[in-house]
Amino acid sequence: MPCDADVLTLAQWLSPAYPVGAFAYSHGLESAVADGRLRGAHELEAWLHDVIGHGTGRSDCMLLGAAHRAAPAQWPEIDEAARAFAAGRERLLEAEAQGRAFAATTNAIWDLALPPLVLPVAVGAAAGLRGLPAPLTGAMYLQAMASNLLQAAQRLAPIGQTAGQRILAHLTPLCRDVSGEAVDAPLDSLSSAAFLSDIAAMRHEPMEPRIFRT
Amino acid sequence: MVNTAGGITGGDRLSVSATTGPGATLCLTTQAAERAYRAEGPVPGRVETRLDVATGATLFWLPQELILYDGCALERRLTAALDPAARLLFAEPVLFGRAAMGETLRTGLFRDRVSITRGGRQIYRDGLDLSGAITDRLARPSVADGAAAMCSLVYAAPEAQAELAPLRALLPMSGGASLLAPDLLIMRVVAADGHALRQTLLPVLDRLTGDSLPRSWRL
Numbered sequence: 001m002p003c004d005a006d007v008l009t010l011a012q013w014l015s016p017a018y019p020v021g022a023f024a025y026s027h028g029l030e031s032a033v034a035d036g037r038l039r040g041a042h043e044l045e046a047w048l049h050d051v052i053g054h055g056t057g058r059s060d061c062m063l064l065g066a067a068h069r070a071a072p073a074q075w076p077e078i079d080e081a082a083r084a085f086a087a088g089r090e091r092l093l094e095a096e097a098q099g100r101a102f103a104a105t106t107n108a109i110w111d112l113a114l115p116p117l118v119l120p121v122a123v124g125a126a127a128g129l130r131g132l133p134a135p136l137t138g139a140m141y142l143q144a145m146a147s148n149l150l151q152a153a154q155r156l157a158p159i160g161q162t163a164g165q166r167i168l169a170h171l172t173p174l175c176r177d178v179s180g181e182a183v184d185a186p187l188d189s190l191s192s193a194a195f196l197s198d199i200a201a202m203r204h205e206p207m208e209p210r211i212f213r214t
Numbered sequence: 215m216v217n218t219a220g221g222i223t224g225g226d227r228l229s230v231s232a233t234t235g236p237g238a239t240l241c242l243t244t245q246a247a248e249r250a251y252r253a254e255g256p257v258p259g260r261v262e263t264r265l266d267v268a269t270g271a272t273l274f275w276l277p278q279e280l281i282l283y284d285g286c287a288l289e290r291r292l293t294a295a296l297d298p299a300a301r302l303l304f305a306e307p308v309l310f311g312r313a314a315m316g317e318t319l320r321t322g323l324f325r326d327r328v329s330i331t332r333g334g335r336q337i338y339r340d341g342l343d344l345s346g347a348i349t350d351r352l353a354r355p356s357v358a359d360g361a362a363a364m365c366s367l368v369y370a371a372p373e374a375q376a377e378l379a380p381l382r383a384l385l386p387m388s389g390g391a392s393l394l395a396p397d398l399l400i401m402r403v404v405a406a407d408g409h410a411l412r413q414t415l416l417p418v419l420d421r422l423t424g425d426s427l428p429r430s431w432r433l
Contacts, residue, residue: 054356055356081339084330088400092394188341189343190339191325191327191342192342193344195357196388198390199389199402200356202390202391
C-alpha cells in the first residue's frame with residue numbers, strides 16, 4: 001500500500017481544483033451529443049468505458065508510464081511521440097494547454113523543473129521525480145479524466161447527479177485495471193481503437209456555438 | 215503492387231520499400247484488395263513497409279482495402295521518412311470482414327503501426343491493437359458503432375491547410391478531418407462496409423491526387 005502522503009499528493013494534482021482548466025475540455029463529447037450519439041446515462045457510460053479502456057485513457061497511461069520510468073533527457077522524445085499520436089488539433093490543444101499549466105503549478109510548489117510537456121507526460125514525469133507509484137498515478141489520472149468528462153456531459157445532456165456518480169463508480173475498477181496494464185507497456189504499444197471518439201474530437205473543431213474548447 | 219500469393223496468412227513475411235527521388239512523383243497502389251486469411255500456428259503474418267520521400271518529391275501511398283478474414287493474425291508496420299520539402303498522401307482502408315459476401319469476421323488479431331517523420335522528427339504516428347472478439351469491439355459506440363470499414367488518411371504537404379474545409383464538406387457524420395499543423399492534415403472515417411467507405415474515399419482521393427487515382431481503384 002502506498003503511504004497516505006502519496007495518495008494525498010496525487011489527489012491534489014488530479015483534483016478539479018488544480019489549475020489546469022480541465023473543465024474547459026469535453027474531449028469531443030460536445031460534438032458526440034450534437035450528432036445524437038449520446039442521449040442519456042446508459043450511452044454515456046458505454047462511451048466513457050471505451051474512451052478509458054480503448055482510447056485516450058489507455059494511451060495516456062502508456063505515455064504517463066513511459067515518462068515515469070524515463071530519465072529527464074528522454075522526456076522530449078516521449079512528448080514528441082505523444083504529439084505525433086494526437087488524434088486531431090483539439091486533442092493536441094487540450095493535452096498541451098493542460099500539460100503546460102500542470103508543469104507551471106507543480107514546478108512552483110514542489111521545486112521541480114518540468115519543461116512544457118503534454119499532460120500525461122508531465123504527470124508521469126512529475127510522479128516519477130516525486131517517487132509516486134506509476135499504477136496509482138495512472139488510476140487516479142483516469143478517474144480524474146472520467147470525472148471531468150462526466151461533468152462535461154452533464155452540461156450537455158440530461159444526466160442527473162446520482163446517475164453521473166453511479167457511472168463513475170462503475171468505471172473505477174476499469175481505471176485501476178487499465179492503468180495496471182498500460183503504465184508498464186513499451187511506448188511502441190501506443191495505440192487507440194476509439195475511432196468514433198477521435199472522429200468526434202475532429203468534428204468539434206468547426207462547431208459553433210460551443211460551450212467547450214474541445 | 216501484386217501479392218502473387220493471393221493473401222497473407224500466419225508465418226508470411228512481406229516487406230516493401232519504396233524511394234521517391236528528388237523532384238519525382240510516385241504513386242503506389244495494389245492491383246486488388248489485400249486479404250489477411252485465417253492463420254494457423256503461433257506466428258502472425260508480418261508486413262513491413264519502408265517509404266522514403268526526397269526533397270521536392272511526392273509519394274501517393276494508396277493501397278486498396280485490406281480485408282481481415284475470420285481468424286486472421288496480421289502485424290503491419292509502416293515507416294515513412296520525408297524530407298522537409300517532400301509531399302506524402304497516405305491512405306490505408308481496412309475492412310473488418312465482408313458481411314455481404316458471407317465473410318464475417320468474429321475473432322482475430324490485427325496490429326498496425328504507422329510512423330511518419332519529416333526531417334527526422336516524428337510528425338504522425340498511429341497504432342491499432344485489435345485481438346479476440348474484434349466484431350464485438352467494433353460494435354461499441356465510441357469505437358465504430360457496428361461499422362465494418364475504416365480508413366485513416368494523412369496528407370503532408372505545404373498546401374494541406376487549404377484542403378481542410380473542402381475535405382470536411384466531403385465527409386459523412388462518421389468521419390472527421392483535422393490539421394495537426396498547417397502542412398499536416400489527417401482524416402479518419404468509419405463506414406458500414408467497403409462500398410460505403412469507397413463512396414466517401416473516392417472523391418477525397420480524387421481531390422488530393424488531382425484526379426490521378428490509379429485505374430485499379432475503379433475496377
